[in-house]
Amino acid sequence: MMKLTHWLAGIAFAATTAGAVQADAIKDAVASDKRTAEYAARDGFRHPAETLEFFQVKPTMTVVEIWPGGGWYTEILSPLLQAEGKLYAAHFPKETEVGYFKRSRENFEKKLADNKDAYEKVVMTEFAPGQDLEIAPAGTADAVLTFRNVHNWMRGDNEAAAFKTFYKALKPGGVLGVVEHRAKPDTSREDMMSSGYMTQDYVVDLATKAGFVLEEASEVNANPKDTAVHPKGVWTLPPRLALGDEDKEKYQSIGESDRMTLRFRKPKS
Template sequence: MKLTHWLAGMACALTVTGMAGAAQADAIKDAVANEKRTEKYTQRDQYRHPAETLEFFQVKPDMTVVEIWPGGGWYTEILSPLLAEDGKLYAAHFPKDSDVGYFKRSRDKFEKWLADEKDTHGHIVLTEFAPGKDSEVAPAGSADAVLTFRNVHNWMRGDNEAAAFKSFYKALKPGGVLGVVEHRAKPGTDRDAMKTSGYMTQDYVVELATKAGFVLEEASEVNANPKDTAVHPKGVWTLPPSLALGEEDKEKYQAIGESDRMTLRFRKPKS
């Protein structure tokens, strides 16, 4: 009799878990499909797989999420409606006082977008992230998830990649998720090549996270691109959307598509 009760309880628990997972997936799909998304952004869904990626990162509508360096808001347009009702979204953008022209222009444009779309995105909390400095992307221990998309190579170019992961660890709750998408170099690629190409080895990214205290929970191939050799004249910027060579071999690089990318889910230990 006891075994029967236990089995019934397990079946019930699995049913509830399955329902919760289905609800999460539906909420993410609805956010991806929202009509407020910029058209040129939606055209890149075929390469970035936002629904599958966010589901893999286990993002739920009631979470507190930090998006690192949101740039023009590609993922923000999805995360914002997903978290608007029951969650919280911190957009940790470039430093406001940055003397880097691109950083300043991007931050100013993002602020204007938030102001213009206040009715839709007014709940977003704008913070900043300066790797290597003591910038607070969110209050310490407050975030359920920290997400970064194709940024680690930028921090490496300033030799600040290790400090970045420490900042994320600080912001997360025990048990929180760090989700990383990054251009993937071939195993054994040296540091100088990673710096100049924009591609990083998966082993090195895992090493960075592990040294910061994280545990690699799972890797996904959802953003893999087997057509990409990761060896190009202008590094990753040779490929779309940058197409750094302009018209030279444009069709060739368009046929390859966007870069081969690692997609990694790390966990901050509970104790």
């Protein structure tokens, strides 16, 4: 009995130590002085360290970041994974007629080229829901992460296709991490499309239909000040502030949107 007790204690200690190492690595990446100051200033709303810990991201993982935009999370994920892991940045397609997509991708490519030491192991791929594009070789990713993107795919009626792509890229047992603006329960599809806020039940249903299992939901990115009802939807709030100076102080006092943070798992069998 004593040997069993010692064995169990050893397992618990090892797990605790591994968790501490993971948390320290994430915190070091978040605290890096190489991050864009403007991005780091938003940590109080986006809680990157707590979010990545919740998604169980480890320095040894192969991670796919979906639509990284200007690289807000890339600035954290790249140094975190650089030594032992791998980061796929699944950006907008190179061949696109959408001006915003084209500019965003070009700016991201320039960011990587101008900081080769920081991003030398970032592999750029392409993602467009509904198109047959490979975000990573099938069954190779330990984690797929998407931050505030699902509402965009709904506008093109491609949100279900997106989750199927994520499922294909992940290993059995892999994690899908989703952060999304959160609408009040029973919000209509029409209102979700116009506001940029989505109900948590809808996002869970999307993932479940794609084959995922909801493992846990976190309130780490919740904002109780946000009513989710604004003149120009979620874009009324920072950082966009779509109304300009109109009621600017009011919306700044609310801060960034109320967000769901969901961890899904691809079943092992």
